Amino acid sequence: xxxxxxxxALRAGIAxxxxxxxxxxxTSGSDGGSxxxxxxxxxxxxxxxxxxxxxxxxxxxxxxxDWVSGFEEATGCMVDAKTYGTSDEAYQLMQSGGxxxxxxxxxxxxxxxxxxxxxxxxxxxxxxxxGIFDFxxxxxxxxxxxxxxxxxxxxxANLLMFNTDEVTPAPTSWDVVFDKASDYSGKxxxxxxxxxxxxxxxxxxxxxxxxxxxxxxALDEDxxxxxxxxxxxxxxxxxxxxxxxxxxxxxxxxxxxxxGTTWQVIQNSISTGNTDVxxxxxxxxxxxxTWMIASDAEAPNCAYKWLDYIASPEVNATATAYFGExxxxxxxxxxxxxxxxxxxxxxxxxxxxxxxxxxIAECVDGREDVECVDYSEWTKAWQxxxx
Numbered sequence: 246x247x248x249x250x251x252x253x254a255l256r257a258g259i260a261x262x263x264x265x266x267x268x269x270x271x272t273s274g275s276d277g278g279s280x281x282x283x284x285x286x287x288x289x290x291x292x293x294x295x296x297x298x299x300x301x302x303x304x305x306x307x308x309x310x311d312w313v314s315g316f317e318e319a320t321g322c323m324v325d326a327k328t329y330g331t332s333d334e335a336y337q338l339m340q341s342g343g344x345x346x347x348x349x350x351x352x353x354x355x356x357x358x359x360x361x362x363x364x365x366x367x368x369x370x371x372x373x374x375x376g377i378f379d380f381x382x383x384x385x386x387x388x389x390x391x392x393x394x395x396x397x398x399x400x401x402a403n404l405l406m407f408n409t410d411e412v413t414p415a416p417t418s419w420d421v422v423f424d425k426a427s428d429y430s431g432k433x434x435x436x437x438x439x440x441x442x443x444x445x446x447x448x449x450x451x452x453x454x455x456x457x458x459x460x461x462x463a464l465d466e467d468x469x470x471x472x473x474x475x476x477x478x479x480x481x482x483x484x485x486x487x488x489x490x491x492x493x494x495x496x497x498x499x500x501x502x503x504x505g506t507t508w509q510v511i512q513n514s515i516s517t518g519n520t521d522v523x524x525x526x527x528x529x530x531x532x533x534x535t536w537m538i539a540s541d542a543e544a545p546n547c548a549y550k551w552l553d554y555i556a557s558p559e560v561n562a563t564a565t566a567y568f569g570e571x572x573x574x575x576x577x578x579x580x581x582x583x584x585x586x587x588x589x590x591x592x593x594x595x596x597x598x599x600x601x602x603x604x605i606a607e608c609v610d611g612r613e614d615v616e617c618v619d620y621s622e623w624t625k626a627w628q629x630x631x632x
Contacts, residue, residue: 281367281392285549291323292547295338296348297534299568300398301326312563316554322547339363345542346551348398350534351386351601352440352620358394359605363537365392370549373556376574380595385609386602387535395535396552398561399570401587402531402598403436403444404522406497406507419448419525421504423475426482434496434505435479437486439620439627440601443530444506445472445479447599451527461530462602463610469618469626476630486631490514509587510569524597531598532570 294301301324304311313324327344329335332353339347339362349357357363368374374396381387381397388394407416412429423445426433435441446461449471456468464472484502487493490511496502498517512522536555538548554560556573562580565572571587578584588594602609608617 281365282370282545282549283367285370286546288320288322288546288550289544290321290547291325292346292544292551293344294324294326294346294348294551295335295344296326296328296346297350297568298328298330300348300534300564301328302564302567310563310567312555312560315560316551319554320547320550322544322550324551339539342539342541344539345544345548347537347539348534349395349537350532352603354386354394354535354537355389355603355605357537358389361540363394364540364542366395366538366549366552368393368396371396371553371556373553373558373561373574376558376576377556378573378575378590378592378595380592381533381573384533384600386533386600395537396556397573398534398536398555399565399568399572400531400533400595400598400600401508401510401570402524402529402594403506404509404512404529405525406505406512406520406522408497408500408503409519409521411500411503415521416504416523417526419444419527420452422482422506423448423479424452426479429504430482431484432501432503433479433482434485434487434493434502435476435483436506437488437631439623440530441506442469442472442476442623442626442630443599443601443604445475447530448527449475459612460602460608460610461599462604463608463612463617464604465608465612465615465617469622473626473630480630480632508569513569513583513586524594528597528599531600533600 301313302310303313317323329338332350335347335353336356339357377397381400383393387397405416405419412421422433443461446458446464449456450458456471458468485496493507493511494514497515497520507522512520536552538545542548555564558574558576559580561572561574562577566581571589572578575590578589604618604620604623606616606619608615
């Protein structure tokens with residue numbers, strides 16, 4: 246079991262290489278792993294899992310945090326886990342092979358599908374799939390043409406955090422980090438990743454409707470240029486771009502940052518008592534991670550067992566609470582006392598979240614008459630934005 250930081254080692258940033266067109270997705274025959282299993286056979290004795298830190302805990306980081314041992318005892322599948330720090334790193338590792346299961350965020354999932362690195366999942370074989378919130382199933386980041394490519398894990402929103410002493414009245418809009426960012430010049434913070442371009446697009450959907458943005462991950466050249474320009478203007482007021490959640494906690498506690506994008510778990514961890522978070526009126530980006538099975542998995546039966554186990558209410562509650570996100574089912578909330586803080590199961594709240602989805606040339610909003618800007622261009626633009 247690979248070591249990961251104690252408690253939370255959240256996403257170190259979502260850097261990505263060129264995203265491939267979904268048009269590359271096709272079926273390659275059963276020997277390529279592109280067909281879902283029809284049954285679960287005898288387990289193979291071990292399973293190799295690639296995941297975010299904090300997703301596969303066996304007690305080696307914290308003796309009180311262990312959901313792997315229970316899986317091994319129940320299935321006979323010994324877990325060999327490796328953690329990764331970015332979606333780009335995970336993509337490269339999946340290309341090299343050797344993993345049966347991967348936990349993927351939405352900026353990675355479609356690349357894995359398009360590259361035929363993961364297989365469809367027969368959710369009928371998973372006892373705990375039915376209990377997962379419907380608003381997390383069969384979405385553009387975990388399914389293709391109605392075919393499921395994995396099991397939802399946890400989810401959360403990228404919220405607006407503000408210092409209640411410095412930012413008054415309490416904001417209800419992202420305008421405090423965009424059009425009004427100069428009011429807090431040098432103390433605005435933003436997530437350090439190309440995917441943050443989507444946050445600007447969410448803002449423009451409301452404030453510049455003439456651009457016609459329907460999905461912040463499906464931007465044509467003009468829409469993309471507008472989002473990039475907005476972020477270049479914001480850059481003059483940004484004191485720090487963050488990817489390490491501990492550094493953002495420190496920045497808000499010292500007052501170096503007073504307003505910017507954040508996660509609920511960060512608000513929960515700040516000790517000064519002078520910060521608050523809000524899901525702004527424009528909505529927000531967010532994440533919904535997916536457990537996926539490698540198309541060349543050497544232990545597909547153990548892989549299916551893991552997907553079902555990690556979706557079971559008590560285990561899912563434990564894992565998502567440890568990481569700091571909402572669980573994937575209402576039943577999991579029976580094993581947590583903080584579901585309300587994470588708006589778990591609140592479908593109206595969830596509808597306001599645009600979950601990370603890989604930007605690809607084939608527009609994920611369904612447009613067929615234009616070509617959208619893929620993630621390779623997002624990555625280049627992000628470097629220009631930061632200067």
